[in-house]
Amino acid sequence: MKRRRAILLAIPLLVAVVSGLAVAQYGRRFRGGMPGQMPADRAGVPNWKNDERFKHDVFTFVRVEYNSGGYGRRGRGGWGGWGGWATDFPDSDLNFSYRLQQLTSLKVTPDPISLRLTDPKLFDYPFLYMIEPGAGGLFLSEEEVAALRRYLLNGGFLMVDDFWGEWEYNIFYEQIKRVFPEREPQELDINHEIFRCVYLLKEKPQVPSIHSWAATGLTWEPRHGDDAQTVHYRGIFDDKGRMMVIICHNTDLGDGWEREGESEEYFRAFAEKKSYPMGINIVTYAMTH
16 A cells, blocks of 8 residues: 555554543434535544644545445345445444544544545555445445455455344355455454454454344344354455455444444443454554554
């Protein structure tokens, strides 16, 4: 990535993080609006400024825009033609960016963005976030397949989040195998560096949506079937052993970011202990490998 070196030089190799996530809830909730279009009030999330001299050398949270293939659980086009890529927008992106700059020494832009995989600007950013490839009915064009492969093999990193059960996993698997037909996702052991590079996680974090948790009290989402009970973190690696893709399956880390101001109990159980620590670990790993 052409800005990867500059971004890495802007932060220490080991990110300095506040011990524990003793952070307060804030802000009101934002609902409505158009995907990729930030509300004027930033959904109540605090703003901040970075040194203008290094405005191009900061971490940017980039969400992947994708087309729905018509077989997602929300049907053709997903969210009113937007697709599942817009799930949890903008609260998730804003909250995570805010906590990342607040709790680490990483310099983060307050303005997350969304991009198509074919956008030429993609190679300016070393980290991508993709959400709901199952329920959203992910479908990549041939151009997107080629662009994603090129991006990842040239040092980029993709985090995939919030899809449940084998039916949804198979939708994503079919598409990622078009990108890497020669590579198989590998289950990550809890001792892998990504679970301990900043926060030491003793178990693989599973985060349910706030609505599912309120209704069932479970950490998994029963409506997706029994095969949604076990959380999986899988990686796809390049020839040198660098993880290019982390696949967070049977968990919804993004809901922990999005919903942090809605329920103190949910915040303490999931956002504070699971979603933010795992998210920070993933970004740290992506930026230092």
